[in-house]
Amino acid sequence: MSEPKRLHPIASVINTGKRLKNLFIPLAAIFFSGGREGKESLLITLGIAFVVVLFTFISGLISWLKYTYRFENNELRIEYGIFIRKKRYIPFERIQSIDLTEGILQQLFGLVKVQIETAGSSGDEEAEAVLSAINKAEAKLIQEYVAAAKTGDSEVANHQVAKPIFKITTPELLLLSLTSGGIGVVISALFALLSQFDDFIPFKKIFGGLENWAVHNLILIAIIVFIGFFLAWLIALVMTMLKYANFTVVKTKKDFVISQGLLEKKQIIIPLNRIQAIRISENPIRQLLGYGTVYVESAGGSIENKDGANVILLPIMKVKELSAIIGPYLPEFHFTTSFTPVPKRALRRYIFRSWFIPVPVAVAAIFFFKIWGLFSLLLIGLFTFWAILKYQTAGWSLDGQQLTLRFQTTNRTTVFMKKNKIQSLEIRESYFQRNKELGTIEAYVKSGLGGAGGTVVDMEKSEVEKIFGWYSKEQKNREAARG
């Protein structure tokens, strides 16, 4: 069908840039550790660094030269490798999804990064291909070929024409960013960076003499720390906004098409028939406001691309409105909001379990710090409050062919599962549960290469058994034979 083609030359720049980024920390390490002893060693390390960087540039260039792709015999054929030539042929009809990403560099040149995913049943990363920069027209061509191979008609799903089922509004984007946990990521990245340089920067020398000063300027330090946190929070806010800006979901005949991002534009396609379960996750702040995030557990994905497994379908929405927003597009799911709660006698077990950690801590604190240790009682209070919240959240619902479980860990999670997508079901009872006629239920669905699912603890035993019976085919046959 076509001649072997190379990626756009920008691909070599992108790949080289990526490799240099990976080299940065080891190189910095060599620099700092070798550089101190004297001029000669400094020269040697500089030399090594120069050679390494030069080598990276050259190998980046050659690997770009050696990387070709072509369409032939209804296959995407990729050949690459400098010393070891590798050929990967992917039949079009085996391609499960094509994800498009446009980074800043790609956008400048009107290019797009294409990630091709196959069924991933074998689970190794070999099952996918990444074309890091090609023309948009080329990308469209691949989409058309794949669509043609799958359905027989060459009409490519036209994502732009269909009316979006969800488009993020500015207030929603703001709310999403304000309530996201992104700040934790920024702070931990900051700490990770600092700890990397811990060995090189003589913190002790710098700060040793400052101790005295520090004691007298506690307020100043507090302000600096506060500003630091504020900046981290601001960075996180901007990052989240950039990532989720223009978040749009469109439904085509067989897929959800999700596009998002401002600086890095991304397009993800979720085939409807790969959807294993729908999950709502509400972090505590959003739970308070009645908002949540909706994920799709999908059977796709591979080791390299773990995100393929649980994709954000709606980054933020009012939980109450879920059914109205996506209900019509996923008719096989019932987005119920009424749950059977766990029985009252379970509350004591929920609270008791939550005390495993804080009670010993409190005892130790009171033992060692005497009167000040009483503050640790606050901790017990907090855990108890959390346990009550967990107890109130826990619930289930059985609705025809669908099992819905709701539970709280840190986030409140609701999982909607169809019977024919549940991989296995487990019911448990401990000695203490048995005395109280309570049981635990856990259901698994496939998500990417592994499993996901839900657990509800301390349900009424008869209800646990009812769900077990609902899932068991033989049980039903037997009942049918009897009645």
Add this chain to the structure above:
Amino acid sequence: MQTEPQKRISVSALKVWRISGVIKAAIEWAIAVTAIIIIHIFNGPLWVSVILIAIAIILTYLHIFLFPSIRWKRWRYEVREEEIDTLEGIFIISRTLVPMVRVQHVDTVQGPILRKYKLASVIVHTAATAHEIPALEESEAEELRFYISKLARVAEDDV
């Protein structure tokens, strides 16, 4: 619970578990003895050593005698035409149901101790989870593997 699975696993499983219990106990004793020697070197209090020995004795009893027999008594399984049903657990009893349609593949595995007693474990994999039926007679495990994979092939796959 309703119509629990009935089939037991091989009696020799008990022996195998006792042997692996002996190995676990040996490791625990090694740790305890090392700790006691260190405490002795640093002139630590005697009662710590006494407690350590007591713990080691209790763990030895649990690993070699109590746990294997409870575990064996509890273990039940049943492979029906449409599903695999297992019941297991020492403190927490758990019952698992795997529909035949969901089975992706079946393995039999055999460690050195299992081999000595001509036993094998069957591991059933779904797309999301893995379930082990431990210590069956070699021939039975082999049969089960064939049986499950045959039934699983009949069932259509719509993952």
